[in-house]
Structures are given as C-alpha cells and as structure tokens.
Amino acid sequence: MTDKTILIADDEERIVMLIGDFLENAGYKTMRVYDGEAALDLVQKGGIDLAIVDIMMPGLDGWALTREIRKFSNLPIIMLSARGEEFDMLEGFDAGIDEYVTKPFSPAVLVKRVEALLKLSSAQKNHTEVEEKGLKIDRDAYTVRVDGEAPELTLKEFELLCTLYDNAGRVLSRDQLLTSVWGYDYYGDERTVDSHIARLRTKLGEYGAAHLKTVYGMGYKLEL
Amino acid sequence: MTDKTILIADDEERIVMLIGDFLENAGYKTMRVYDGEAALDLVQKGGIDLAIVDIMMPGLDGWALTREIRKFSNLPIIMLSARGEEFDMLEGFDAGIDEYVTKPFSPAVLVKRVEALLKLSSAQKNHTEVEEKGLKIDRDAYTVRVDGEAPELTLKEFELLCTLYDNAGRVLSRDQLLTSVWGYDYYGDERTVDSHIARLRTKLGEYGAAHLKTVYGMGYKLEL
DNA sequence: AATTGTGTTTACAGATTATTAAAACAAAAG
DNA sequence: CTTTTGTTTTAATAATCTGTAAACACAATT
Numbered sequence: 001m002t003d004k005t006i007l008i009a010d011d012e013e014r015i016v017m018l019i020g021d022f023l024e025n026a027g028y029k030t031m032r033v034y035d036g037e038a039a040l041d042l043v044q045k046g047g048i049d050l051a052i053v054d055i056m057m058p059g060l061d062g063w064a065l066t067r068e069i070r071k072f073s074n075l076p077i078i079m080l081s082a083r084g085e086e087f088d089m090l091e092g093f094d095a096g097i098d099e100y101v102t103k104p105f106s107p108a109v110l111v112k113r114v115e116a117l118l119k120l121s122s123a124q125k126n127h128t129e130v131e132e133k134g135l136k137i138d139r140d141a142y143t144v145r146v147d148g149e150a151p152e153l154t155l156k157e158f159e160l161l162c163t164l165y166d167n168a169g170r171v172l173s174r175d176q177l178l179t180s181v182w183g184y185d186y187y188g189d190e191r192t193v194d195s196h197i198a199r200l201r202t203k204l205g206e207y208g209a210a211h212l213k214t215v216y217g218m219g220y221k222l223e224l
Numbered sequence: 225m226t227d228k229t230i231l232i233a234d235d236e237e238r239i240v241m242l243i244g245d246f247l248e249n250a251g252y253k254t255m256r257v258y259d260g261e262a263a264l265d266l267v268q269k270g271g272i273d274l275a276i277v278d279i280m281m282p283g284l285d286g287w288a289l290t291r292e293i294r295k296f297s298n299l300p301i302i303m304l305s306a307r308g309e310e311f312d313m314l315e316g317f318d319a320g321i322d323e324y325v326t327k328p329f330s331p332a333v334l335v336k337r338v339e340a341l342l343k344l345s346s347a348q349k350n351h352t353e354v355e356e357k358g359l360k361i362d363r364d365a366y367t368v369r370v371d372g373e374a375p376e377l378t379l380k381e382f383e384l385l386c387t388l389y390d391n392a393g394r395v396l397s398r399d400q401l402l403t404s405v406w407g408y409d410y411y412g413d414e415r416t417v418d419s420h421i422a423r424l425r426t427k428l429g430e431y432g433a434a435h436l437k438t439v440y441g442m443g444y445k446l447e448l
Numbered sequence: 449a450a451t452t453g454t455g456t457t458t459a460c461a462g463a464t465t466a467t468t469a470a471a472a473c474a475a476a477a478g
Numbered sequence: 479c480t481t482t483t484g485t486t487t488t489a490a491t492a493a494t495c496t497g498t499a500a501a502c503a504c505a506a507t508t
Contacts, residue, residue: 155441
C-alpha cells in the first residue's frame with residue numbers, strides 16, 4: 001500500500017488521536033507525540049515522510065519546530081492553527097511550512113491535503129529531469145545519469161544517493177543516512193556508510209569527486 | 225522560456241491580477257477571465273496548457289466549468305477555494321480537478337503547484353507519444369512483433385509483457401507484476417515471475433536480452 | 449614532530465538475489 | 479484417455495551485493 005509514515009505533533013491528545021486514527025484508516029502509518037521536542041527527535045531519527053504540527057505546543061512550538069527541522073530536512077510539513085490565532089500566511093510559507101489547516105477542520109480534508117502534499121513532493125522528486133548540473137535521477141527507472149554517463153548503481157548506492165539528493169546542500173550524519181537508507185532498526189557499523197560513499201564516488205566519476213563532499217567530523221553532503 | 229499559457233478564471237479581479245502577475249514573472253503567459261463561460265470559451269479554442277479556476281463565479285461556477293472541460297479535455301486544472309468552502313474540496317478530486325489551493329494562499333506556492341502539475345502532465349504525454357522502435361504489441365490480435373520476428377507468446381507471457389510495456393522505463397516488483405498479471409488474490413511463489421521473464425527474454429531474442437532488464441533487489445523493467 | 453581522531457581505500461567472505469533447467473502439475477486439445 | 483501445451487514449483491547454480499576489517503592517509507591537536 002502507501003506505507004508512508006506521518007508524524008502528528010499536538011499537545012491536545014484528543015486531536016492527535018482523531019487525526020491519527022483517520023490517517024491510519026486511510027492507510028498511513030502514524031507516529032504520535034505531544035510536544036515539539038519529541039517531534040524533533042523522531043524526525044531526526046528518520047523514517048518520517050510528512051509531519052503535521054500544531055502551532056501551540058509547550059516548549060518547542062510549531063514555528064520553532066519547523067525552523068529546526070528545516071535545518072536538516074525538506075520534510076513536508078502541515079501546520080495546524082486554531083481559528084483566531086494570529087496566522088501570517090506569508091510568514092508561514094517563508095518559514096518553511098508546505099500547507100496549513102485551520103482548526104476546526106474535517107479530518108477528511110486533512111487526509112486530502114496529506115495525499116496532495118505527498119503526491120506533490122514525490123512528483124517533484126521524480127521529475128528532477130531538469131538537469132541539475134550534471135546529475136539526473138530517475139526514481140521510477142532506478143537509473144542515474146551523470147555527465148552523459150549512466151553508471152550502474154546497486155540498490156543501496158542508489159538509495160543513499162537519493163537521500164543525499166533530497167537533502168542536497170545539507171550535511172547528513174552517518175546515523176541519519178543509516179536510518180534513512182537502512183531503516184531505523186538497523187544495527188551495524190557506521191563505516192558501512194563510508195564504504196558505500198566510496199563506491200558512489202568512484203561510480204559517479206568526476207562529479208562524485210567534486211560534489212559528494214565529506215564534512216569532517218559530521219558526515220556527508222551532496223552539493224548540486 | 226517555458227512558453228506555457230495559463231488561464232486564470234476568477235470573478236475577483238484583485239486575485240486574477242495577483243496570480244497573473246506572479247505567473248508572468250515566473251515566465252508563463254497568462255489569459256485572464258472573470259467568469260466561467262469566458263473560461264470555457266478559451267479552453268475550447270485551445271492553446272491553454274493549464275487552468276486555474278475559482279469555485280465561486282457568477283454563472284458557470286468552478287465545478288460546472290470543470291465538468292464541462294472534462295467532457296473534451298484532460299487539461300490540468302487547479303481549483304481555488306476560499307477558506308470555509310473546504311468541505312467542497314472532497315468532491316473536487318472526484319470531479320476531475322488535479323490540484324486545489326485555498327485562499328488566502330502564497331503566490332509562490334501556487335507557482336510551485338503550477339510547475340509541478342505541468343511537469344507531471346507533460347511527462348505523461350511524452351510517454352504515450354514515444355515511438356516504440358523494435359517492439360510492437362497488438363492487443364487485439366494478441367501478437368507481438370520484434371525485429372521482424374513474430375514470436376508466439378503464451379497468455380501469461382503476453383500479459384506480462386503488456387504490463388511491463390505499459391510501465392516501460394519503470395521498475396516493477398515481482399509483487400506488482402503478480403497482482404497486475406495474476407490478480408490481487410494470487411497466492412503463490414514470486415519465482416514464478418522469474419520463470420516467465422526468462423522465457424520472455426529468450427522468445428524476444430536479442431531485444432529481450434537488451435531491453436528486458438532486471439533491477440537487482442527490486443524487480444524488472446522494460447526499457448524501450 | 450608525534451599523537452590522536454577521523455576518513456579513505458582495498459579486499460574478501462558471507463549473504464542475498466537472480467538465472468537456469470528440470471520436474472511436477474494443470475488445463476486444453478485431439 | 480492420451481497427448482500436447484502452458485503454468486508453477488523446486489532445486490541447483492551463478493551472479494551480485496554488502497558489511498566488516500585492516501591498512502593507509504589525512505587533519506587537527508599537543
């Protein structure tokens with residue numbers, strides 16, 4: 001099925017349960033938390049495909065949470081705002097949210113938004129056929145083109161590259177890469193990432209050497 | 225640059241101008257109308273690549289307009305809805321709209337949606353217009369021609385080939401192939417697919433060897 | 449310059465996955 | 479009923495991928 005995991009963060013337990021159940025009925029997996037810190041934790045761990053966050057939360061509120069997430073990820077974010085709450089939409093979109101929904105809302109509408117947003121972001125990813133300076137990824141065909149070449153990548157290499165690509169320009173730690181590519185329950189050596197990076201680099205040739213960068217003490221990043 | 229023409233239909237002049245200017249800045253041509261009838265006229269005349277229509281319009285409203293357009297065209301349509309009209313959106317997707325945006329919205333978001341939608345639909349078109357060299361399938365006659373030869377395929381082989389053909393360039397998992405060719409309720413060994421692929425490959429001769437590819441760890445794909 | 453922490457490279461065994469061939473099974477045709 | 483044809487399963491073999499380790503290289507720190 002869809003197999004997408006959606007994070008719901010709101011301090012009103014009632015709301016979280018309502019949304020959560022509805023989304024699960026629609027075929028999504030959900031993770032439910034009641035404050036911003038917990039949400040941030042989970043997003044950092046990886047494996048989340050979309051987040052629904054309330055503006056008003058104790059501690060880390062919706063804005064702050066969004067800002068934190070945007071430091072390392074392009075995760076689609078839907079913001080929940082209560083009617084009457086000051087909500088400057090322009091500011092919101094600038095801050096990095098992708099959608100917003102005002103309470104009260106019909107859960108069905110929310111599900112539609114979730115679907116639309118997931119479709120949108122996956123469509124964007126799929127159609128990166130606009131030559132990003134030499135690198136072209138086709139997620140349907142599982143192929144890569146770089147500088148006219150079409151190197152044969154293995155599954156792990158391909159997924160690793162996709163993850164780096166989706167977060168292009170951002171440094172990803174080995175741990176983040178492991179949970180993103182290998183899964184959150186992977187137990188194994190962090191050097192594994194190094195090996196695959198190495199293989200990727202050689203397979204991507206000159207482009208790999210130039211754009212797949214190491215950040216000493218931090219991890220790796222792909223610069224487009 | 226892009227050279228795409230976008231139709232904007234809304235009775236609120238302010239909105240039309242706002243969207244229009246923004247889209248033109250983004251490199252699109254725009255046509256602006258203030259009611260449904262005028263919009264329908266222009267679409268029928270042709271030359272429109274995408275339409276943005278408001279739900280609330282005098283005369284022909286957004287729903288009716290969409291329904292009329294859908295009678296003769298798959299034109300990508302983005303629906304604008306005012307806050308509070310949210311419930312109606314559910315029907316929208318069924319009625320044939322491709323995207324929706326709630327007012328108030330950030331113009332930047334709208335442009336993003338337009339881009340995504342145009343890319344999506346142009347990709348779909350490309351797919352049907354691709355000239356298939358080498359492989360020709362006649363679904364009525366249940367025959368295949370490849371490199372001048374006309375290999376005799378069995379039913380399963382033929383259907384398997386059709387499925388791969390319809391998704392050419394896309395990797396399909398064994399599971400996807402099983403449900404597509406054998407039916408969703410098929411319970412059986414995934415290796416079955418392998419066997420048929422093997423036979424297809426030999427029957428399709430050189431073409432099969434060259435174009436019917438296996439993606440390690442994922443499944444199979446047909447490259448035209 | 450030596451030390452320590454960190455990244456790279458290489459090689460390889462074990463694990464996973466795919467291919468092939470053959471046999472078992474099922475359905476249709478003669 | 480037998481034969482033929484098509485389909486599925488199984489098992490053996492082949493190909494390939496992947497994680498780890500060890501040696502090496504490089505950077506930062508003292």
